[in-house]
Amino acid sequence: MARRALEASSSLSSRLLFSSTIALLTKPISSPLHDSIRHVQTLAYEEIQASPSKPFNRTAFVFHGLLGSGRNWRTFSRSLATELDKRSPENEWRLVLVDLRNHGRSAHIEGLKQPHNISNAAEDVANLVKLQNWAWPDVVIGHSMGGKVALDFATSCARGDYGQSAIFPKQLWVLDSVPGEVITENNGDEIEKVLLTLKSLPSHLPSRKWVVDHMLSLGFSKTLSEWIGSNLKKSGESVVWSFDLDAAIDMFNSYRETSYWPLLEHPPKGLEIAMVQAEKSDRWQPHILQKLEALSKKEHVSPEEGKVSFHVLPNAGHWVQVDNPKGLLEIMTPNFLS
Numbered sequence: 001m002a003r004r005a006l007e008a009s010s011s012l013s014s015r016l017l018f019s020s021t022i023a024l025l026t027k028p029i030s031s032p033l034h035d036s037i038r039h040v041q042t043l044a045y046e047e048i049q050a051s052p053s054k055p056f057n058r059t060a061f062v063f064h065g066l067l068g069s070g071r072n073w074r075t076f077s078r079s080l081a082t083e084l085d086k087r088s089p090e091n092e093w094r095l096v097l098v099d100l101r102n103h104g105r106s107a108h109i110e111g112l113k114q115p116h117n118i119s120n121a122a123e124d125v126a127n128l129v130k131l132q133n134w135a136w137p138d139v140v141i142g143h144s145m146g147g148k149v150a151l152d153f154a155t156s157c158a159r160g161d162y163g164q165s166a167i168f169p170k171q172l173w174v175l176d177s178v179p180g181e182v183i184t185e186n187n188g189d190e191i192e193k194v195l196l197t198l199k200s201l202p203s204h205l206p207s208r209k210w211v212v213d214h215m216l217s218l219g220f221s222k223t224l225s226e227w228i229g230s231n232l233k234k235s236g237e238s239v240v241w242s243f244d245l246d247a248a249i250d251m252f253n254s255y256r257e258t259s260y261w262p263l264l265e266h267p268p269k270g271l272e273i274a275m276v277q278a279e280k281s282d283r284w285q286p287h288i289l290q291k292l293e294a295l296s297k298k299e300h301v302s303p304e305e306g307k308v309s310f311h312v313l314p315n316a317g318h319w320v321q322v323d324n325p326k327g328l329l330e331i332m333t334p335n336f337l338s
Contacts, residue, residue, distance in 0.1 A: 041109045041110060041111055041112075042124075042127065042128045042131050042132070043098055043099055043100065043101065043106045043109070043124050043125065043128050044070075044098075044099040044104060044105030044106045044109075045070065045096050045097060045098045045099065045128070046070050046071070046074070046096070046097040047094055047095070047096055047097075048074070048077045048078055048081055048094070048095045048096075048097065049081060049092060049093065049094050049095070050081040050082050050084070050085035050092070050093070051085060051092060054092045055092065056092040056093060056094035057091055057092055058091050058092065058093045058094070058138050058139075059093070059094045059095075059096060059134070059135065059137045059138055059139075060093060060094075060095050060096070060137060060138065060139035060140065060141060060336075061095075061096045061098055061125065061137045061139070061140045061141065061150075061169075062077055062095055062096065062097045062098065062141045062142075062146075063098055063100060063125075063140070063141065063142040063143065063146030063147070063149045063150055064097075064098075064099075064100065064103065064104075064143060064144075064146050065143045065144030065145045065146050065147075065177075066144060066145040066191070066248060066251065066252055066255070067103070067194075067228075067231055067243050067248055068103060068104075068143075068144075068146075068231070069099050069103050069104025069105070069231070069242065069243075070097030070098055070099045070104060071097070071104065072321075073097055073141075073143070073321060074097060075321075075325075076321035076325050076328070076329075077095045077097060079325060079329060080093075080095065080329060080332065080333070080336075081093055081095055083329055083333050084333060084336060084337070087333060087334075087337055088337050093336075096137070098125060098128070100121050100124070100125075100145075100146065100149060101116065101120070101121050101124050101247070101251075102116060102243055102244040102247035102248050102251060103242075103243045103244075103248065104242060104243070106124075107241075107242060107243050107244050108244065112124065115250060115254075116247040116248075116250040116251050116254070117250065117251065117254035117258075118145075118148050118149055118152050118251065118254045118255060118258050119152050119156070119254075119258075121149045121152075121251065122149050122150075122152040122153040122156055123156065123161075123162070125149070125153055126153070126156070126157075126161075126162040126166065130162075130163075130165075136157070136165075136166060136167040136168075136169070137169050138169060138170050138171070139169055139170065139171045139172075139173065139336065140153060140154065140169045140171075140172050140173070141172075141173040141175065141332075142172070142173070142174055142175065142177065143175040143176065143177065143320065143321070144175070144176060144177050144318065145177070145251065145252070145255045146177070147174035147175055147176070147177025147179075148174075148177055148179070148255055148258055148260065150172050150173075150174060151172065151174060151179060151260040151263055151273075152258070152260070153169075154168045154169060154172050154263065154271060154273075155260065155263050157169075158268045158271070168268060168270075168271055169271070170270060170271065170272065171271070171272045171273075171274060171335065171336070172271065172272070172273045172274065173274045173276065173332060174273065174274065174275050174276065175276045175278075175320050175321075175328075176276060176277060176278040176281050176283060176313075176318050176320055178283055178284065178288060179259070179260045179261060179264055179275070179288075179292075180259040180260070180261050180288065181256065181257060181258070181259050182255065182256040182283075183285075190224075191252065194220070194224070194228065195245075195248075195249055195252065197215070197218060197220075198228070198241070198245055199245060199249070201214075203240060203241075204235060204236075204238040204239070204240055205232070205238055205239050205240070206238060206239075207238075207239060208229045208230075208232050208239055209229075211225075211228065211229045211232060211239070212225045212226055212228070212229040215228055215229070223319070227319075231243060261291075264292075264295055264308055265295065266305055267305055267306030267307065267308060268305070268306055269303070269304050269305055269306055270306055271306035271307075272306055272307050272308075272309060272335075273306070273307075273308045273309070274308075274309045274310075274311060274332075274335060275292050275296075275308065275309070275310050275311070276311045276312075276313055276320065276328070276331065277289065277292075277310070277311070277312050277313065278313050278316040278317055278318055278320050278323070279312055279313060279314045279315060279316055280315070280316060280317045280323075281316075281317055281318045282318075283318065292308070292310045293310055295308040295310070296308050296309050296310035309335070311331050313327050313328055313331060314327055315327065316328075
């Protein structure tokens with residue numbers, strides 16, 4: 001969920017792969033009442049490697065936040081791939097930037113399991129892995145809403161929800177995402193205001209500039225207004241949203257209501273959950289930070305459990321990869337290599 005799309009010259013190569021246009025996954029779904037067959041299209045994604053000619057032996061998935069898309073993380077992911085290549089040339093990392101359901105190039109995929117919630121968004125990713133016959137990712141990175149998708153993905157892998165072949169990642173990076181239920185009056189006011197504002201607008205809009213100016217006139221910040229405007233695409237003589245707004249609202253409600261404290265309190269053996277708080281973010285309450293610090297300093301950890309680490313990203317608000325990308329790289333890279 002970031003507003004910048006810095007496309008500096010780079011020797012890196014990114015390949016856009018839209019599997020949703022070429023493949024269908026047929027998966028039997030059972031219920032207490034009946035058995036049915038549903039057809040699921042796979043999510044859109046983009047792959048980034050520092051050296052595309054080399055076969056990769058490590059994979060990290062990247063999940064964006066509400067109303068965003070994988071491309072919001074393209075510049076940071078290129079930098080991360082480059083840094084990993086410098087520090088550990090024997091490993092070739094592939095970063096897969098996923099457009100979650102109802103967002104980006106996955107916005108209008110049909111046949112996805114209902115309802116539109118965090119759990120089903122995570123299952124979409126598992127379906128993508130299975131259909132592409134990929135190895136399960138070594139690392140999963142999730143920002144904001146994507147952080148909870150990452151937590152659900154790991155939980156479901158460990159629980160066996162995706163089948164016996166599923167392997168949970170070795171690391172989760174949860175970036176400025178509160179792991180428990182989100183109290184609306186403290187954390188949801190601005191987000192809800194944005195969603196209500198967008199809901200009040202017609203489906204076809206005059207231009208990106210018109211949208212940005214309109215958001216500014218309503219008192220939203222320039223950063224937020226320009227980021228909102230970056231999520232528009234051309235449609236004839238007008239512009240439309242690159243996300244499914246109604247379904248995104250459902251996902252936001254699910255984000256607020258879900259809690260993953262049980263996973264943090266007892267992570268499965270072999271999993272490290274790295275929680276990152278943006279120093280200037282207004283989404284954190286003191287008791288949540290205290291709890292995370294306590295979990296990261298937990299003594300007498302069972303040998304059958306994984307671990308939690310807690311990091312503070314200085315000089316950054318919620319848009320961590322834009323506000324302080326260098327600082328985020330400095331936190332993440334050595335932990336990747338460990």
